[in-house]
Amino acid sequence: MRRGTNLVAAAVTLACVVSLGACAQIPTSGPVRVGTEDVETQVDIAMLPQGPSLGADPNAIVLGFLGAAVAATTSPKEFQTAREFLTDEAVDTWDPEASVRVVREPPVPEPTETTAELGDADTVEIAVQATAIATLDSAGAYTEVGDPRKLDYRFTLTRAGGEWRISALDNGVLVPANLFANQYRATRLFFPAEGDIESLVPDLRWFPRQEWRRMAVEELLAGPPEWLQGATQSLVPEGTQLASPSISDTDDGEPVAVRLSEQISAVSADHRAVITEQISATLSEGAGRPVSVDLFSETNRLGVEETDVDLPATTAPAMALKDGRLYLIEDGRAVEHELPVDLSGIDPTALAVSPVTTPIVVRDGTDQIVSISSDGQSEPVPILQGPDLAAPSIDNLGTTWTSGGVGELKVYTTALEEFTVEPDWLKGRKVVSVSVAPEGSRIAIVSKTPTGTQVQVAGIVRDNQGTPVDLAKTPLAVGAPVGDVVEARWSGLTTLALLTRDDEGTSGVWTAGVGGSTGAGGQSRQLPGLTDVEQIAAGVTDEGILVVTKDGDLEHEETGVWQPVTEDVDLVAYPG
Structure with missing residues (x-):
């Protein structure tokens, strides 16, 4: 042979x-x-x-x-x-x-x-x-x-x-x-959010294993990709390059030396600290363990102050609506929430919980969203109206998101103001699902035309007050082979949980990577075992995906197995 x-x-x-x-x-x-x-x-x-x-x-x-x-x-x-x-x-x-x-x-x-x-x-x-x-x-x-x-x-x-x-x-x-x-090694790059440099936003890439460290740092220096333009920023001076062609790992836990060209020495102390954390987070993700970094300008080691940066995370438990009452889902069981709610006279069809305590909102039927946690109000307060509204999502600033007419999104801020966001790439498409990532810089949108559905992720562009004004001009397509998607929710730093439903009503639950899944081949994959799911909920948390079946059974994924939580559940949502 x-x-x-x-x-x-x-x-x-x-x-x-x-x-x-x-x-x-x-x-x-x-x-x-x-x-x-x-x-x-x-x-x-x-x-x-x-x-x-x-x-x-x-x-x-x-x-x-x-x-x-x-x-x-x-x-x-x-x-x-x-x-x-x-x-x-x-x-x-x-x-x-x-x-x-x-x-x-x-x-x-x-x-x-x-x-x-x-x-x-x-x-x-x-x-x-x-x-x-x-x-x-x-x-x-x-x-x-x-x-x-x-x-x-x-x-x-x-x-x-x-x-x-x-x-x-x-x-x-x-x-x-x-x-x-x-x-190829899956490696998340991290970029500072536009409005908060200490909030790092991930972007999954794949690099040849022999050169992944060098290529990852070079792509960090190149700045955010198109789909995050306007939502994230680069603190690295233009023209900055690697001063050494290789970045060697250390086996003894010592910091990794990253040598950049002389432009890096002009960066302010606070920006230099964030850049160092960016590189550290990126190399840690690729290596699968914590990696500290020593930053150099050519051969001169730079002093770097300690700083705290945040990675996206869902920090509060999921919430469910059952028998007209709110429940927290903690440690695989339902615990009644202390907040009393009055849902008389409305038809709850979707639930959204704020990552910052309030608001908690419910979609009433398909054409109205109401707040059920407004201060001083004992009854639900209408905040958004319109035909065929998508299930709401609430970002880390307390802004409520849903769909508007064809090609647009509606948002309602904590300042009690309503705005419309109309990205060019959504023209002619009907939005059926909206989900904002925990850090508030990315949004996952499911939209459809007569020819089919599409899942896309884009950066959120905000003004100086944090009000959404646009989305990045070029979205990222996710889960392209997955058809009939009706709902998408963030289920990891760079992963979406997708709910599909065919013409016969049979459902499927999928996971799809935003930039590829970290399993073999990088492909989207279906999670077998459930075909009667009405709703999914997910978060950037170790608690796993939650589903509500047609019979009202709430189940969650635990160590790779669907486990029952409670029965007779109407709605469920993680913060976000």
């Missing part, structure tokens, strides 16, 4: 090993339910690619190249071995870092003539078919393909000096989904 074939066989074997490592522990007690645990596999396994063997036929050359290109992201030799399969001209033009296509199955060349059958031919074309399910750009941004489809890749091979080499090919690499998480 040729060495190139051995390499791909080893890659397939590795894929099986990595897949087995992602299995959750099997429960041995409790009700029979299907688990929902999403275990992230962070296995650093270096694959050592080998170059072409003498006399290898065109199929073996293409097969060996595909394996070497995939292995390059964990190999100290990077793409050197993959280039051995190319002609000198192709080496000069091929850009492996231009893009990454995540494919469903390992790409395999279509059978073609053997070297003997080719005779005196000097050129041959070989097709490789693969199903693309996601793309990764040069900045590490992951995008799922909404309609996975077969793609036909063509390699032109030329005989040079008696040996076949690839003379023409597309830029980028093809990575099988079951190897993706082993080759």
